[in-house]
């Protein structure tokens with residue numbers, strides 16, 4: 001086979017065969033196709049797309065480039081959830097213990113964040129002692145004992161995605177629905193769960209800026225998942241403003257604990273209940289409404305909080321940190337950002353908040369950057385709230401950056417105002433697909 005021919009075929013919108021796709025992925029992983037030719041192919045995909053059948057084949061070829069985990073050692077139905085990324089998304093820390101409290105198993109492999117804010121793994125690493133790298137046998141044991149464990153993805157899983165994503169990141173080829181689908185689904189299929197729930201984010205802080213594209217990605221991912229033999233479903237959720245009150249690693253752990261204590265019932269709680277109900281229904285626990293009731297009971301009874309505590313102890317962390325927040329990293333410096341005008345907040349742009357959070361030290365500019373686990377932003381006001389000039393809208397925290405001039409400017413630029421009360425979009429845009 002010839003790489004120039006493969007590139008020309010995609011450039012001319014001619015479908016590739018399974019053999020050509022497997023050869024392309026395999027040869028690239030082995031280093032037999034250089035980056036410049038792979039980037040040309042990726043750019044052709046970005047411009048022309050792939051057929052759904054090609055996307056399925058690409059996903060399977062990528063999945064098979066490394067280990068595919070065998071979770072048969074887990075004592076029941078396993079369910080995974082993946083979010084396509086957003087600002088302030090700490091849902092995994094909440095839904096894993098909620099679903100475990102309702103009797104299903106949530107073995108989760110997550111990533112570190114690159115870019116605006118930390119990933120789930122960075123959030124968990126803000127808990128003193130928390131170990132995200134377990135031997136596979138210990139991971140299975142941990143899942144069997146508490147119902148949930150969250151560890152970082154091993155290097156042996158989907159090496160094709162690792163290499164292709166790094167290349168896409170520097171060649172302007174990230175934003176392509178078939179490439180995003182194959183990247184996410186290859187990893188989800190390799191991690192081995194029976195059921196997969198996809199939380200497809202839509203809005204200013206998401207890859208998919210509008211509902212149409214979010215729907216296309218959701219439909220493509222679910223059909224690829226089902227074709228690979230998984231029970232698979234997607235939910236479309238709003239990412240026009242950051243999720244919840246906190247953006248930043250330790251700050252998000254605190255917010256997750258507050259949700260599990262039943263102290264916050266806003267958009268983040270509603271989203272987590274919706275995601276959990278979908279996961280439970282996918283796992284065959286009952287109807288959506290019954291599963292919603294079970295998820296809410298897991299919070300109100302305190303059972304989910306207990307499971308989070310056990311999960312933290314199981315993974316070497318100090319479980320007391322979810323009761324005594326002073327055990328978590330604390331921002332030494334803080335800065336309040338106040339309303340520059342009076343009126344209703346008509347929007348809080350997620351992307352700008354993400355950049356402001358990165359400027360406080362909450363994210364990584366590159367793989368080598370050090371994360372300040374104490375850093376980030378806590379909102380006291382949200383879209384739809386009325387503010388008077390001078391009211392505090394958010395507080396910025398950091399232990400690594402003392403001067404908040406630029407981060408505060410960026411954070412303030414995210415806020416827009418109107419004289420009329422704006423309509424606030426529900427957090428769950430489409431219940432499921």
Ligand code: URA
Nearest residue numbers: 084085179180183184
């Ligand atoms: N997340 C991924 O894992 N891959 C993508 O391509 C985009 C988001």
